[in-house]
Amino acid sequence: MTDNQTSRAAELTKQFQDRLDYDELLNCMRCGFCLPACPTYRETKGNEAASPRGRIAMMKAVVDGVYEPDEDFENQLSLCLGCRACEPACPSGVKYGHLLEEATDILQASKQPSALVRATRWFIFTHLFPKRRQMRRAAGLLWLYQKSGLQTLSRATRLTRLAGKQLSALERVLPKLPSPKWLNNRPTHLVPQGGATVKKKVAFFSGCMMDTIFVATNDATLFLLQRVGCEVFIPAGQSCCGALHAHSGEKVKAKELAKQNIAAFEKREIDWIVSNAGGCGAILTEYDDLLKEEPGWHERAQEFVKKVRDISEILLETGLPEMELPPQTVTYQDSCHLRNVMKTVAAPRKLIQAIKGVTFVEMNEADRCCGSAGTYNIVEQAMSMQILDEKMKNVKETKAATIVTANPGCLLQMKLGIEREGLTDSLCGTHIADLLAEAVKYRDEHSSSQVD
Amino acid sequence: MLTKQVRDGLATIVGEENVLDAPMDLVVYSYDATPDYQTLPDAVVKPRSTKDVANIIKLCNEFHIPLVPRGSGTNLCAGTTPLHSGIVMIFNHMNRILEIDEDNLTAVVQPGVITLDLIHAVEEKELFYPPDPSSMKISTIGGNINECSGGLRGLKYGVTKDYVTGLEFVLPNGEIVRTGGKLAKDVAGYDLTSLLVGSEGTLAVVTEATLKLLPKPEAKQTMLAMYSSLEAAGETVSSIIANKIIPATLEFLDQATIQAVEAFAGIGLPTEAGAVLLMEQDGPVEVVQRDMKKMKELCEAGGAFSVNVAASAAEGEALMQARRAALSALARLKPTTILEDATVPRSKIAEMVRAIVNIAEKNNVQICTFGHAGDGNLHPTCMTDVRNKEEMERVEKAFEEIFAKAIQLGGTITGEHGVGVMKSPYLAWKIGEEGVKAMAAVKQAFDPNNIMNPGKIFAKETRKRVMIQQ
Numbered sequence: 001m002t003d004n005q006t007s008r009a010a011e012l013t014k015q016f017q018d019r020l021d022y023d024e025l026l027n028c029m030r031c032g033f034c035l036p037a038c039p040t041y042r043e044t045k046g047n048e049a050a051s052p053r054g055r056i057a058m059m060k061a062v063v064d065g066v067y068e069p070d071e072d073f074e075n076q077l078s079l080c081l082g083c084r085a086c087e088p089a090c091p092s093g094v095k096y097g098h099l100l101e102e103a104t105d106i107l108q109a110s111k112q113p114s115a116l117v118r119a120t121r122w123f124i125f126t127h128l129f130p131k132r133r134q135m136r137r138a139a140g141l142l143w144l145y146q147k148s149g150l151q152t153l154s155r156a157t158r159l160t161r162l163a164g165k166q167l168s169a170l171e172r173v174l175p176k177l178p179s180p181k182w183l184n185n186r187p188t189h190l191v192p193q194g195g196a197t198v199k200k201k202v203a204f205f206s207g208c209m210m211d212t213i214f215v216a217t218n219d220a221t222l223f224l225l226q227r228v229g230c231e232v233f234i235p236a237g238q239s240c241c242g243a244l245h246a247h248s249g250e251k252v253k254a255k256e257l258a259k260q261n262i263a264a265f266e267k268r269e270i271d272w273i274v275s276n277a278g279g280c281g282a283i284l285t286e287y288d289d290l291l292k293e294e295p296g297w298h299e300r301a302q303e304f305v306k307k308v309r310d311i312s313e314i315l316l317e318t319g320l321p322e323m324e325l326p327p328q329t330v331t332y333q334d335s336c337h338l339r340n341v342m343k344t345v346a347a348p349r350k351l352i353q354a355i356k357g358v359t360f361v362e363m364n365e366a367d368r369c370c371g372s373a374g375t376y377n378i379v380e381q382a383m384s385m386q387i388l389d390e391k392m393k394n395v396k397e398t399k400a401a402t403i404v405t406a407n408p409g410c411l412l413q414m415k416l417g418i419e420r421e422g423l424t425d426s427l428c429g430t431h432i433a434d435l436l437a438e439a440v441k442y443r444d445e446h447s448s449s450q451v452d
Numbered sequence: 453m454l455t456k457q458v459r460d461g462l463a464t465i466v467g468e469e470n471v472l473d474a475p476m477d478l479v480v481y482s483y484d485a486t487p488d489y490q491t492l493p494d495a496v497v498k499p500r501s502t503k504d505v506a507n508i509i510k511l512c513n514e515f516h517i518p519l520v521p522r523g524s525g526t527n528l529c530a531g532t533t534p535l536h537s538g539i540v541m542i543f544n545h546m547n548r549i550l551e552i553d554e555d556n557l558t559a560v561v562q563p564g565v566i567t568l569d570l571i572h573a574v575e576e577k578e579l580f581y582p583p584d585p586s587s588m589k590i591s592t593i594g595g596n597i598n599e600c601s602g603g604l605r606g607l608k609y610g611v612t613k614d615y616v617t618g619l620e621f622v623l624p625n626g627e628i629v630r631t632g633g634k635l636a637k638d639v640a641g642y643d644l645t646s647l648l649v650g651s652e653g654t655l656a657v658v659t660e661a662t663l664k665l666l667p668k669p670e671a672k673q674t675m676l677a678m679y680s681s682l683e684a685a686g687e688t689v690s691s692i693i694a695n696k697i698i699p700a701t702l703e704f705l706d707q708a709t710i711q712a713v714e715a716f717a718g719i720g721l722p723t724e725a726g727a728v729l730l731m732e733q734d735g736p737v738e739v740v741q742r743d744m745k746k747m748k749e750l751c752e753a754g755g756a757f758s759v760n761v762a763a764s765a766a767e768g769e770a771l772m773q774a775r776r777a778a779l780s781a782l783a784r785l786k787p788t789t790i791l792e793d794a795t796v797p798r799s800k801i802a803e804m805v806r807a808i809v810n811i812a813e814k815n816n817v818q819i820c821t822f823g824h825a826g827d828g829n830l831h832p833t834c835m836t837d838v839r840n841k842e843e844m845e846r847v848e849k850a851f852e853e854i855f856a857k858a859i860q861l862g863g864t865i866t867g868e869h870g871v872g873v874m875k876s877p878y879l880a881w882k883i884g885e886e887g888v889k890a891m892a893a894v895k896q897a898f899d900p901n902n903i904m905n906p907g908k909i910f911a912k913e914t915r916k917r918v919m920i921q922q
Binding site: 076 | 475486524542544716779783787838
């Protein structure tokens with residue numbers, strides 16, 4: 001080990017000792033109940049180091065001074081999907097996600113990455129995601145790329161292949177983007193459909209990817225909210241949720257974004273804050289933990305957190321109109337953070353089952369991560385694809401024509417899986433809001449034509 | 453540290469990829485589920501076959517290197533903590549169900565098979581493997597055999613030793629021995645199969661097992677009875693047995709345990725009850741119905757304020773799963789949970805429960821109790837903090853008194869978790885110095901160089917407390 005590495009290890013050890021919650025580390029009593037729930041433990045054929053129990057043991061060993069944080073340690077933490085399936089499986093209630101976040105943050109801060117990596121991280125975490133205008137501009141470029149014929153050209157010339165197999169496959173599964181003009185004219189206030197009485201007042205968290213690449217899904221969500229009698233506000237000052245930041249060791253930035261969102265959403269009296277992306281929704285419900293050491297903000301965060309709901313919970317509670325689709329089999333892939341952090345499990349399934357014409361088939365291991373996991377499918381490509389292949393086997397077994405998800409990352413990963421399996425003709429991936437909105441509209445059209 | 457010669461020898465036997473000795477690997481195989489025990493091994497080795505095991509063990513024997521076979525590290529007596537370092541052997545490559553023989557009602561398995569995977573595989577063929585330790589979703593059959601694991605069905609069906617009819621194991625000198633087989637009867641010499649089951653990895657390495665299966669019971673029902681007092685629940689246990697009913701499961705949970713489990717499972721357990729009994733009966737429909745009815749009456753007569761039969765199999769399974777999480781759920785309450793498994797004749801359950809409450813009060817420690825009341829196997833669990841040395845001493849003292857009481861009542865220091873390191877100082881309390889000597893002689897005969905899981909079962913020193921009785 002060079003002198004540099006030794007001093008870095010010593011510094012890391014000190015950071016771990018100062019910042020990791022020792023009570024939480026001790027709270028893991030090593031019963032191993034988390035092992036079967038962990039995707040990487042299974043995919044590595046039972047490597048303890050790739051399990052939550054093993055990772056916690058490593059963190060504790062660093063704090064205890066019996067293990068110097070080394071490359072293996074960093075690799076194992078990086079290999080963790082952060083799906084948090086270990087948390088509902090843990091009878092002791094160990095907050096693994098929080099330990100992982102803190103550890104990642106310490107490791108990231110101590111890195112001395114190359115200028116290129118630094119610039120890329122700065123661009124993504126400081127410039128692109130937190131700034132709505134930049135996100136729209138980036139989407140605009142992508143739109144131009146799709147519209148101008150460049151996409152066709154680059155696909156024909158296999159130019160996208162140069163960007164790596166993974167990115168080129170991802171590029172193929174991106175939805176058709178709306179024009180920049182459309183993206184810049186988003187609504188800020190909507191009333192219930194047909195001027196019906198207001199049942200609930202809600203504020204909509206529109207997200208970054210959801211409000212650009214998946215803006216059609218946001219529109220479907222807004223349509224559903226209006227349809228069930230919600231008055232919807234879309235606060236102008238809102239920002240990126242900060243999930244990618246928190247999970248990538250950019251906690252300071254995540255806290256900044258959390259504050260910005262809290263300030264934007266507390267301006268108006270509302271019943272709920274609506275999210276339609278499990279990844280965003282989950283971090284929104286954890287702002288209180290994120291800001292636990294910031295007096296004043298902590299209490300404001302607690303108020304904020306109380307109101308956050310996933311769209312499916314809201315629709316189930318307010319009651320949806322009748323829905324129908326042409327006969328088809330549908331299955332559902334849980335969003336890990338929606339399930340494991342927000343604990344929304346039954347609502348999306350119940351909603352899908354309420355659609356006339358739909359046969360819902362529960363997929364084997366629907367609760368297992370699909371391998372998307374934020375930036376994981378780019379950073380840990382091999383493991384991500386291994387997990388995705390396993391997932392697609394289960395999808396195929398359901399014989400479904402549609403696979404529904406509740407988070408943009410999962411949706412892209414499912415689309416990628418469909419593409420990789422060559423199933424684009426027989427299987428499609430969709431967001432639950434899109435499916436439900438389509439089912440409401442289909443029913444509207446068909447019931448009016450059926451009037452006798 | 454292993455010498456280069458040994459390290460190279462291991463790599464020659466199993467291949468470099470199956471020898472793990474990076475600092476990270478040593479950390480993650482340094483513990484099991486027992487609090488406050490951790491020792492780094494020198495290496496972790498993954499054999500691919502019995503032959504690999506034989507070669508590894510020979511190497512260890514030659515150089516006097518400790519060898520610790522490990523399943524999934526869920527045991528509760530520090531049985532797989534490599535106390536004297538050396539080599540931890542794991543069975544990730546030897547994890548196949550080799551055969552399910554429907555004509556002989558047997559299964560042949562490798563040690564690395566996960567217990568629940570075996571249970572599912574045999575149930576698909578309408579067969580039944582009863583031992584169901586609470587960790588069955590994680591634990592391996594090899595681990596279960598070495599610790600002679602029990603479980604929730606022990607009362608009616610017995611424990612792991614009652615289902616192992618044959619073994620293949622490797623002696624420390626590298627010789628491979630096969631005992632028993634698909635046989636209902638076999639008295640050919642000493643019963644080495646039984647000796648190996650529960651030997652805690654101190655005699656040999658188990659490489660294959662033949663297990664007895666039963667036909668899958670036709671029906672099953674689950675019931676929960678709630679009590680205001682601990683003693684009333686304890687007395688009902690004895691009265692059920694005295695009325696000649698042997699339920700598949702008869703579990704006991706006190707209030708603190710119920711509350712902790714409910715906080716995890718959220719299935720609507722009665723957190724206001726002072727204690728509950730969880731009962732399950734299986735078998736032909738008529739028998740199940742008759743026994744459930746009778747048990748319900750006995751619970752009511754014994755002072756239960758409410759008795760509910762689970763409405764569905766799923767509801768019953770949710771209750772059982774919640775019970776299996778009891779120990780880990782208790783870990784919510786305090787940083788450290790230390791659990792024991794003192795066992796008494798089942799007629800003494802109520803007395804033992806009372807004694808535990810008194811001992812906890814006397815020593816000013818918090819002890820929750822749950823366990824397999826029907827077979828007299830209780831799990832008094834102490835909620836504490838290893839960082840509080842003064843309290844830890846009181847905890848130790850309380851457990852000593854619990855062991856002493858169990859033995860006084862005709863019981864034992866451990867019903868199903870094994871002696872390991874945790875209970876080694878108390879072994880003589882149960883079997884006397886003569887008994888320990890006889891066991892040590894067996895150990896010496898099998899393992900003259902003391903390489904197999906050293907430091908377990910046999911303590912350096914027995915507790916000098918007064919022997920209560922034999």
